[in-house]
Amino acid sequence: MLNPTIITQLQAIVGETRVKTDADSLKTWGCDWTKHYTPSASAIVFPATTEEVQAIVKLANQENIVLVPSGGRTGLSAGAVAANNEVVISFDRMNKIVQFYPADRMVKVQAGVVTEQLQQFADEQGLYYPVDFASAGSSQIGGNIGTNAGGIKVIKYGMTRAWVLGLTVVTGKGDILHLNKGMMKNATGYDLRHLFIGAEGTLGFVTEAEIKLERKPRDLRVLVLGTPDFDSVMKILSAFQAKLDLTAFEFFSDLAVQCVTASGDVQRAFPEATPFYALLEFEALSPAIEEQAMQVFEQCMEEGWVINGVMSQNETQAQNLWRLREDISETIAKYTPYKNDISVLITHVPAFIADIDAIVQENYPDFDIVWFGHIGDGNLHLNILKPANLTKDEFFGKCQVVNKKVFETVQKYNGSISAEHGVGMTKKPYLDYSRSPEEIAYLQAIKLAFDPNNIINRGKIFDVK
Amino acid sequence: MLNPTIITQLQAIVGETRVKTDADSLKTWGCDWTKHYTPSASAIVFPATTEEVQAIVKLANQENIVLVPSGGRTGLSAGAVAANNEVVISFDRMNKIVQFYPADRMVKVQAGVVTEQLQQFADEQGLYYPVDFASAGSSQIGGNIGTNAGGIKVIKYGMTRAWVLGLTVVTGKGDILHLNKGMMKNATGYDLRHLFIGAEGTLGFVTEAEIKLERKPRDLRVLVLGTPDFDSVMKILSAFQAKLDLTAFEFFSDLAVQCVTASGDVQRAFPEATPFYALLEFEALSPAIEEQAMQVFEQCMEEGWVINGVMSQNETQAQNLWRLREDISETIAKYTPYKNDISVLITHVPAFIADIDAIVQENYPDFDIVWFGHIGDGNLHLNILKPANLTKDEFFGKCQVVNKKVFETVQKYNGSISAEHGVGMTKKPYLDYSRSPEEIAYLQAIKLAFDPNNIINRGKIFDVK
Incomplete structure (x- = not known):
């Protein structure tokens, strides 16, 4: 519980109605999309200007109150979760x-x-x-x-x-x-x-x-290509990148497609299933570029890297093809996936994926893995689906064991344990798989240079002594 | 003079012949392209590996020796000048x-x-x-x-x-x-x-x-367009950028062209002089793109923003047109120019240039200004030429006075006192025109976190207490 004097002081800064302490608000603004931590904020404050934020920070330093920033609350690493009675600073009103x-x-x-x-x-x-x-x-x-x-x-x-x-x-x-x-x-x-x-x-x-x-991009074309194996995905990337400026290159496994199409809303790109799919996008700025793309497509077919494929003929088709990739996260949510967001050099991707598959296969042969990601930049989303016969706690417990091996493999390939989701609290115990102790010491020193009282988002990314 | 024991220790790290202390070497590796400071290095060391560099830094910390990094020595802000008996670390051998x-x-x-x-x-x-x-x-x-x-x-x-x-x-x-x-x-x-x-x-x-x-970029086309005034340059930028992806957009004044063509090596783009010129480059990936460029060109002629212009028809022509811009620095060197490398938002460029012209005109009506720069990104090179009747010292003395007014104008428009040359020693006294005292305090704190003994490139950018 926050001292009532502090509430009054916060109200003096942002206005009486801009400080919320009701249970619903504390729960809503106290967390993000991660569900591992129980939100436990002590107040939610809604400043409207930089100067109001400054006044809050000065008060927090005086009174030793820890502040947590809160945006759209879509984070996936608990970087914006208030689990320790912090005061949450929401930016909902600073939306101009x-x-x-x-x-x-x-x-x-x-x-x-x-x-x-x-x-x-x-x-x-x-x-x-x-x-x-x-x-x-x-x-x-x-x-x-x-x-x-x-x-x-x-x-x-x-x-x-x-x-x-x-x-x-x-x-x-x-x-x-x-x-x-x-x-x-x-x-x-x-x-x-x-x-x-x-x-x-x-x-x-x-x-x-x-x-x-x-x-604005113009005349975007989307291709979805079915491939016999993961290595072919990499060869397709290389073949297209040599000839075209791609605006996207995504991949996903057939299990992902099964999840997305199960709802009935989205159709497969073509009837036959293949083990993996590549989704490419480029600007067809001239007929010559489109022809170039078709040539590479045919070359990939001849090489056996592509079994089947389609190219969008209009914007609606392009959007529908994108849904095969974009709807994955939402449609696998019901399987309580254990998510990892990792990155290695593109050079290392095939060996890395083979290593991880072997680890999961060896330890938990009954776990399904949904692979997808932004393969054009080495960023892989590894999602392990919860088998129906395990409780959430049992499943997450087993995932923690796999996790260590996954991160050891990331480290082996000099990769990142968090490509785009951040570290927050969920990845904090694993930071040293991607950053050396010397690096972390510099991070801590920089933190203290900007925030000597450790007032802002304490305990996120790393702890400070 | 460096203690002979230190020399021996440095030799033990990099090899006997990799430490130079002869007068010629000290002069050569002790400075960059700026000529305001007299080089005064105490030794030049040529490491071959990261580990050798580490060993040198550890020794420097033990013995309180200040180190200066040295690369190609083309710097224009004395960031790599050893003016205070420092030991210079040259990377000439780490060229793999x-x-x-x-x-x-x-x-x-x-x-x-x-x-x-x-x-x-x-x-x-x-x-x-x-x-x-x-x-x-x-x-x-x-x-x-x-x-x-x-x-x-x-x-x-x-x-x-x-x-x-x-x-x-x-x-x-x-x-x-x-x-x-x-x-x-x-x-x-x-x-x-x-x-x-x-x-x-x-x-x-x-x-x-x-x-x-x-x-690789393909089918690059270069246009040089003559304009009646500076405002037209900005309008041309805007008109072309709305239709094409430019790979370059440079500008220069006719005085710059006079300097470049005086040597006889380079021809004007077209016979008639105009007050300013824009140089554009783009990839003509298809005939449609080239046609688009011609349409914008014609529109600019109709609007009166362009008086005359040419487009390169082959690579040799493109290279020759580029020389009108690329040779400026070299050909004005004989006029001992006082160089400023400043940046403001593109939005503010016309007002900024007018202000500076007025300042120089008011204070030193006999000074010639050569304006050129990367106008597509707000970066202006302001070169004041030394009148023949002033000595170098007299001229630089007067420039210091203008300098203050130039930097006040930069500050007025929230610009940068160094767009791409860095701060080094030459801009150090003016850093606070672009960075607030609070910011500079954080810079100093970060410096001390990485270099607590202030061993590396001491006295560059800012001083540390």
Whole structure:
């Protein structure tokens, strides 16, 4: 329970109705999409300006109150969960588009702007915001920046990091910093903007961001190709990338397709099942490019890497093909999947997948694995489905055992234990599989430079002594 | 003078002949392209491995020796100048391509690899390294990373930062860190890689880097357009960008063209002089794209934004047109230019240029200004030419006065006092025009976290108490 004086002080900053302590609110804003931790916030505060956030941080430092940032609450690593009586700072009210700079193709937004809202704003200006993923309808820009969100267009457009030209932040100490101020080129000392991107709110609060926009993609074509084995997926990637600028290259296994099509809403791309599928997207900017794509397709058929395939003929078909990939997460949810979001060099992907398959096969031959991911950038989503005869606790217990072996394999290939979901609390015990003890010591030192009292998002990513 | 025992210890690390103390070597490796400081190194050391660099750093910490990193020595801010008896660590021997990863389109290189060497290696693999600038024949990758080098293709390809997938560094403390290990996606805590990029060697030494490569550009066309005034340059940028993906958009004034053509080697794009010129480049991937460009060109003529223009018909012509822009720095060198490398939002460029012109006109009506730059990304090179009747010292003295007003104007428009040259020693006194006192305090704290004894490149960017 929070001291009533603190509540009064918080109300003085944001307004009486902007501090919530009812049980429903505490539960709603106290958690994200991860369900491993029980939310236990002590209050939810809704600031409207950078200055209000600063006042809250200063109060928190005085009174030793721990603050947790909260965006669209779509996180998958419990980076925004308040499990220890923290005060949650929600950015729901900071949802304004602040200013558009047409000549710079840039827009300044508040941190609480929803991804889809930004995408729509860009569209209205005849432009495009290319970071996109399944939770774009809820996730907020501030949260995307906190985890350096990736998604399905990274192969062409990069991560969130590539689109952030400037940040306004309130550090853990309570300083307001305007980082990089929207410039494309600025070589005036360490780029603190990039330190805050991916920091999961542990250095301070992102309150505003200057975001770059891009020209709209034109004439997108989607191909779904059925392959006899995983190695063929890699060969297809290589063959297409040599000739075309791909805007996406995804893969998924047939088990994923079975889950997606089970609902009846989505049709298979072609009747025959194949073990794996590649989904490619590119801009058919001219007939020559489309012809080029068809040539590579035929070459892949001849080589035996592709058994069957289709190319979208119009936008509706393109959208339907995308659903085969985009609906996976939602349709496997009922099998209580144990999710891993890992990354290795593309060079190492085939050997890595073979190793993991062998580990699961050896330890839990009755577990089903759904593989899918953004193979064009080495990012694999490994989802282990809960067998019906196990309780959730039994299943997660067994997964913890597999987990260790999975992360040992990640380490063996110099990979990442979290490609795009962040570390938060769920991956914290495993951080040393991807970062050395020396690195972690520097992370801790940087944390203390920005947040000496460890007030902001304490206990996320790593602990500080 | 360095203690002879130290020399012996350094020789024990790198080999007897790899430590130079003769006057010529001290002068050669003690400086970069800036000529404001007298080089005064105490020794030049040529390590061959990351481990040798680590051993040197550990020795330096024990013995309180200050180290200066040295790459291709093409820096323009004295970031790699040893003016205070430092020991210079040259990366000339660490010039190997370490490993190529075709599936990842990535190459691991040592820090001493020359930019052009990397460009050629990429070319041999059928790929492309897009960071390019006038000093590419000498500058080293380690130095490019230290200043986050930009150049002429930033509008499409971004800065050096966009191409660095991993770094091996030796911190000021002497730790070897492998940062990000070449991954496209990795959300496991603060991305220290981005902290080292642009740090001008003040946090530690970059010894190796994983560099991303790109497909080769195809069918590049270059347009040079003559404009009646600067505002038209901005309108041309906007008109072309709405229809085409530009790979470059540069501008320069007629005075620049006069300097370049004076030598007789390079011809004007067309006989009539116009006050300003825009140079555009794009990939003519299809006839439709080329036609699109011609339509925009005609529209710009009709609007009166373009008085005259040419488009390259073959590669030789393209290269010749590029020389109008690329040869500026070299040909104005004989006028002892006072160089500024500044950046503001594109939105603010016209007002900014008008302000600066007025300042120089008011204070020194006899000074000639050569404007040129990467206008597509807001980066302006302001070069003030020395009148023949002033000595170098008199001229630089007067420039210091203008400088303050220039930087005040940069600050007024929230710009950068160094877009791509870095801060080093030459811009250090002006850092607070672009970074707030609070920001600088965080920079200092980060510096001390990585280099508590202030051993590495002391006195560059900022001082540490």
